[in-house]
Amino acid sequence: MREERRASIGALLERVQGKYRRTVAAALHRRPLEMRNAVPVISFTFDDFPLSAFEVGGEILRQHGVAGTYYVSLGLLDREESVGRICSAAHLQEVLNQGHELGCHTFAHCDAWDTDPQYFRHSILENQRALEGVMPGAKFETMSYPISTTPRPQTKNETGRHFACCRAGSQMANIGVVDLNYMYSFFIERSRARPNVMWDLIEHNRRENGWLIFSTHDISYSPTIYGCVPQLFEQIVERSIASGAKILPVSRALAFVRGSSVPLA
Numbered sequence: 086m087r088e089e090r091r092a093s094i095g096a097l098l099e100r101v102q103g104k105y106r107r108t109v110a111a112a113l114h115r116r117p118l119e120m121r122n123a124v125p126v127i128s129f130t131f132d133d134f135p136l137s138a139f140e141v142g143g144e145i146l147r148q149h150g151v152a153g154t155y156y157v158s159l160g161l162l163d164r165e166e167s168v169g170r171i172c173s174a175a176h177l178q179e180v181l182n183q184g185h186e187l188g189c190h191t192f193a194h195c196d197a198w199d200t201d202p203q204y205f206r207h208s209i210l211e212n213q214r215a216l217e218g219v220m221p222g223a224k225f226e227t228m229s230y231p232i233s234t235t236p237r238p239q240t241k242n243e244t245g246r247h248f249a250c251c252r253a254g255s256q257m258a259n260i261g262v263v264d265l266n267y268m269y270s271f272f273i274e275r276s277r278a279r280p281n282v283m284w285d286l287i288e289h290n291r292r293e294n295g296w297l298i299f300s301t302h303d304i305s306y307s308p309t310i311y312g313c314v315p316q317l318f319e320q321i322v323e324r325s326i327a328s329g330a331k332i333l334p335v336s337r338a339l340a341f342v343r344g345s346s347v348p349l350a
């Protein structure tokens with residue numbers, strides 16, 4: 086009984102801490118942009134770039150004539166990770182050839198909150214250097230914050246200087262004035278047992294002319310807890326297209342949203 090009580094207090098503290106971090110991360114070092122796009126936008130993003138995200142997820146996107154963004158940590162290439170096998174260097178060029186975007190996820194897959202800001206910055210630069218080692222001239226334009234998806238303030242401030250925009254989590258669509266240093270995204274795996282939440286969000290995004298960014302990791306018939314099955318992913322893609330949203334990788338979505346909007350800062 087005492088153990089259970091301790092566990093529930095631990096879970097409560099974790100929730101309070103998570104909420105505090107998200108509140109701080111969202112409030113400080115903002116880079117606001119007022120979106121004025123006349124049609125809704127939806128992006129599909131894959132963190133860590135497990136091979137299945139490309140071979141299965143990428144194939145589903147390709148069959149529907151759209152493309153996504155792969156946030157890669159080059160320090161993880163070829164490794165067996167909790168999201169499955171990570172891609173190889175050769176896949177980096179392949180995703181670009183198929184019209185997808187490659188985004189930065191730090192070289193060493195650093196937790197956005199728990200990592201020392203200096204080291205986090207170092208890992209961003211190292212990832213860029215490693216990318217150029219594989220593909221001379223290639224450059225990451227956008228970024229996603231690894232693991233906690235919530236940067237500490239100094240990290241958010243510094244990271245924002247390197248990228249056109251940085252993606253977090255928060256399970257919301259981006260509506261109205263957005264923060265380019267902390268773009269919201271919706272992790273599919275957290276709602277895979279309740280897809281109605283996503284159908285409602287796609288509809289909300291349509292009504293509000295928002296920019297909804299979906300995130301996940303592996304796409305597999307036996308997904309890890311960080312991924313989803315191909316059938317669900319395909320349903321999301323189909324419903325997104327049916328909503329009339331423009332489906333674009335993050336950097337192109339940002340260019341589209343910027344084309345009809347005014348930066349506030």
Ligand SMILES: [Zn+2]
Nearest residue numbers: 132133231232
């Ligand atoms: Zn990650």
